[in-house]
Amino acid sequence: MRSQTQTRIYYAILWLIAILFFLPIFWIILAAFKTDADILAVPPKLIFTPTLEQINQTLFGRGEGISNTIPYLVNSLILSIGSVTLAIIVSFLAAYAFSRYKPKATNFLMFLMLSTRMVPASATIVSIFQMYNAFDIGLRGIGLVGPQDTFFRGFPGMLFLYTMFSIPFSLWILKGFIDGVSQRYDETAFVNGASRFHVLFRVVLPQVRPGLIAAFIFNLIFVWNEFLFNFILGTTKSNTQMIPYALAVGLVDAGGNINWGYIASLSMLYVLLPMIMIFFFQKYLLVGMTFGTVRGEV
Amino acid sequence: MQVNMDSATVMERNERAVSLPRRSPVRAFEESKAFPAALLTPILLFFVLLNVIPTMWLIGFSFYRYNLQSPDVPRPACVGGPCPILFALPTPIQVSLTQNLQIIIPAALPVDNYVKIYNDSDIWGAASRTFTFVAVGVTIQVILGVLLGFLFWGSAKMPGRRLALTLLFTPMVVTPVASALFWRLIYEPTFGVLNFLITSFGGQKIDFLTSNQWAFPAVLFVDIWMWTPFMILMTLAALASVPKAELEAAEVDRMSWYKRLWYVILPHGKFILMLGILLRTIDAFKTTDLVFLMTNGGPGNITDLIGLRLYRFAFASLNIGFSSALAVVLLIIAIAFTSIYLWVLNARRTSEA
Numbered sequence: 001m002r003s004q005t006q007t008r009i010y011y012a013i014l015w016l017i018a019i020l021f022f023l024p025i026f027w028i029i030l031a032a033f034k035t036d037a038d039i040l041a042v043p044p045k046l047i048f049t050p051t052l053e054q055i056n057q058t059l060f061g062r063g064e065g066i067s068n069t070i071p072y073l074v075n076s077l078i079l080s081i082g083s084v085t086l087a088i089i090v091s092f093l094a095a096y097a098f099s100r101y102k103p104k105a106t107n108f109l110m111f112l113m114l115s116t117r118m119v120p121a122s123a124t125i126v127s128i129f130q131m132y133n134a135f136d137i138g139l140r141g142i143g144l145v146g147p148q149d150t151f152f153r154g155f156p157g158m159l160f161l162y163t164m165f166s167i168p169f170s171l172w173i174l175k176g177f178i179d180g181v182s183q184r185y186d187e188t189a190f191v192n193g194a195s196r197f198h199v200l201f202r203v204v205l206p207q208v209r210p211g212l213i214a215a216f217i218f219n220l221i222f223v224w225n226e227f228l229f230n231f232i233l234g235t236t237k238s239n240t241q242m243i244p245y246a247l248a249v250g251l252v253d254a255g256g257n258i259n260w261g262y263i264a265s266l267s268m269l270y271v272l273l274p275m276i277m278i279f280f281f282q283k284y285l286l287v288g289m290t291f292g293t294v295r296g297e298v
Numbered sequence: 299m300q301v302n303m304d305s306a307t308v309m310e311r312n313e314r315a316v317s318l319p320r321r322s323p324v325r326a327f328e329e330s331k332a333f334p335a336a337l338l339t340p341i342l343l344f345f346v347l348l349n350v351i352p353t354m355w356l357i358g359f360s361f362y363r364y365n366l367q368s369p370d371v372p373r374p375a376c377v378g379g380p381c382p383i384l385f386a387l388p389t390p391i392q393v394s395l396t397q398n399l400q401i402i403i404p405a406a407l408p409v410d411n412y413v414k415i416y417n418d419s420d421i422w423g424a425a426s427r428t429f430t431f432v433a434v435g436v437t438i439q440v441i442l443g444v445l446l447g448f449l450f451w452g453s454a455k456m457p458g459r460r461l462a463l464t465l466l467f468t469p470m471v472v473t474p475v476a477s478a479l480f481w482r483l484i485y486e487p488t489f490g491v492l493n494f495l496i497t498s499f500g501g502q503k504i505d506f507l508t509s510n511q512w513a514f515p516a517v518l519f520v521d522i523w524m525w526t527p528f529m530i531l532m533t534l535a536a537l538a539s540v541p542k543a544e545l546e547a548a549e550v551d552r553m554s555w556y557k558r559l560w561y562v563i564l565p566h567g568k569f570i571l572m573l574g575i576l577l578r579t580i581d582a583f584k585t586t587d588l589v590f591l592m593t594n595g596g597p598g599n600i601t602d603l604i605g606l607r608l609y610r611f612a613f614a615s616l617n618i619g620f621s622s623a624l625a626v627v628l629l630i631i632a633i634a635f636t637s638i639y640l641w642v643l644n645a646r647r648t649s650e651a
Contacts, residue, residue, distance in 0.1 A: 010452070011453070011456045011457065013449070014449065014450060014453050014456060014462060015456075015458075015462055017446060017449070017450075017466065018462040018463070018465040018466040019465060021465065021466050021468075021469055021523070021526075021527060022465035022466070022468060022469075024469075024477075024480065024481065024484060024523065025468055025469070025472065025480075027480070027483075027484060027491060028476075028480040028483070031480075031483065039483075039489075040488075040489050041489065042488065042489050042494070043494050043498070044489065044490075044491045044494050089340075090340040090341050090344060091341065093337040093338070093340060093341070094337060094338050094340070094341035096337060097334040097337035097338050098338075100334075101334040103334060103338070109345075111636065111637070111640055112345075112349075113345070114636055114639075114640070115632055115633045115636035116349050118580045118584075118632040118633075118635055118636045118639075119584075119628065119629055119632040120583070120584040120586060120604070120605040120608065120628050120632070121584065121586060121605070122586050122605045122606070122608045122609040122612065122625075123356075123605075123608060123624075123625035123628040123629055123632075124352065124625075125609075125612070126356065126359075126608070126612045126618065126621050126622055126625050127352035127353065127355045127356040127359065127622065127625070128348070128352050129612075130355060130359065130618060131351060131352050131355050160344065160347070160348060161348060163344060164344050164345070164347075164348040164349065167341060167344060167345075171341070195324065195325060195328060196328035196329075196333065197324075197328070221471050224473070225471070225472070225473035225474070225475075226473075227473065227474065227475045227587045228586060228587060228590075228609070232613065243473075244473050244475040244476070244587075247473075247475050247476060247479060248475055248479075248591060251479060251591075258482075260483055263476075263479045263480060263483065264480065264483070266476075267472075267476040267479065267480050270473065270476055271468070271472050271473075271476060274468070274471035274472065275464060275468050275471070277471070278464055278467055278468070278471055279460065279461070279464040282460055282463060282464065282467075285467060285531060286531060286532075286535050289470070289528060289531060289577075290532075290573060290574075290577060291577075293573065293639075293643055294532075294535060294570055294573055296535050296538055296539060297538065
């Protein structure tokens with residue numbers, strides 16, 4: 001048995017390691033509360049008078065070039081929550097069908113779905129970009145959208161893209177969980193005269209709640225963090241540009257200087273959501289980071 | 299009479315209760331073969347629209363000399379060529395497409411672009427850098443992650459464990475864009491904190507991200523910082539999958555630590571660990587955002603990874619035909635990785651069953 005002192009030292013070491021990994025983020029959080037002069041100070045300042053000026057300017061505009069970022073935050077929220085919700089509904093229905101009816105192509109389709117998430121984003125974006133532009137031209141050609149409007153290069157296209165982005169993971173995670181719900185539940189319900197819809201939403205759904213939560217949280221984080229698709233396909237007009245876009249574009253200000261205050265404050269605000277998520281939903285972290293292929297708690 | 303009437307209604311009601319649902323169209327639909335198909339329809343719609351069709355376009359484009367930057371070459375319509383989706387579209391759309399996009403002049407040989415990829419030294423350079431990035435990065439992450447994972451094994455009763463783990467795992471859920479940018483602040487030569495530390499210990503200032511010698515290790519270091527926590531997570535999961543009873547038996551038998559590792563922990567934990575390594579390999583192979591924002595491939599092309607290279611071919615040189623061909627190659631690599639991943643996953647299932 002270890003002595004109490006040894007245990008304390010052991011815990012202290014673990015805490016130290018955790019803090020060490022967090023240190024770079026802590027540094028950026030500090031910078032978010034500094035003035036521009038403090039950020040650029042040599043030697044770097046650890047002690048300073050905190051100010052909300054950076055965050056204020058980032059949120060509500062700082063003049064020249066960079067407008068306020070609240071619209072981007074709103075876009076991020078709407079797109080991520082909207083697409084993930086849609087993806088989970090679609091995947092839940094499909095996961096039930098795959099799990100209970102076991103159509104012949106189940107394994108092959110599940111494999112294809114997973115492989116779509118393993119492809120580098122830049123490989124997918126080449127054809128999506130071409131296709132979306134062409135579809136929009138086509139839609140304008142037959143008069144379904146106005147001559148200046150966009151459908152695929154607008155909000156719906158972006159929403160669909162992120163839905164597809166979230167589907168493979170939701171499908172894998174939910175199929176795993178539905179496989180874990182014994183078919184006896186279904187059968188008992190049928191014997192008692194329940195309909196399939198009743199089984200689907202009242203019998204199976206409540207039992208896979210952890211899967212739904214994990215799928216929701218982690219897809220939210222993934223969409224929230226996505227950059228390349230957004231950078232290429234997002235437009236100001238259609239309100240589809242998200243915070244990573246604002247970060248990348250706002251890096252250099254009109255004078256050609258790097259806007260460290262902007263980067264620091266916006267990163268700080270943006271990191272909050274994933275951090276809060278993994279604090280409260282830590283037990284889903286494993287299933288979340290492995291696309292639902294490994295279950296268990298850490 | 300009254301009694302009879304009543305019993306009749308009751309019977310009638312019972313009959314209705316049993317037979318009505320069966321007759322209702324909703325029930326009939328639920329029991330038909332169309333029902334699972336209907337459940338699968340939405341996902342298949344998404345899959346076809348956003349995966350099958352784009353992949354067909356990609357394969358189609360990859361056989362064409364299609365460059366948005368040279369608009370004056372003659373562009374016959376996409377007829378008889380490998381862009382099958384155009385045939386499926388209604389004629390007015392097809393016409394408007396070919397007029398507006400002015401698709402596409404076929405390459406001299408169907409495999410022209412692939413031959414070019416094979417002969418392109420930039421691509422081979424980027425591929426070998428990506429290989430180094432993946433091999434070195436993942437190896438270090440695995441070693442560090444496994445060591446730290448073992449260290450965190452006994453932390454179940456640690457005070458404030460949830461907060462400590464949140465701090466530890468945050469690097470992997472931060473958007474790569476943000477981490478790329480704030481690491482630039484840390485690496486910054488004049489006022490960056492890292493250079494301050496180096497000079498205060500008597501070293502020379504290093505301009506990490508523009509130095510030929512340091513740029514690649516600096517980017518690699520950020521990747522290691524981001525993803526070592528993931529390997530810690532996977533190690534903890536692997537250790538949690540070892541049955542407690544077997545560990546206790548090993549304790550009772552006073553097995554040496556390496557025997558415990560080899561005969562007790564590894565047989566159970568190896569699958570999850572392998573899945574972790576594979577996922578990391580796939581993810582490291584995909585790395586684009588990080589280098590795009592940290593160095594944009596520079597200085598020269600020292601940090602130019604394959605994902606970024608493809609992005610540049612497509613959106614800086616606008617060479618759609620060529621970059622589609624490269625995308626097809628990456629697609630095949632990704633599918634190969636996925637099959638290995640699923641193979642390990644199945645091996646785990648069969649060994650558990």
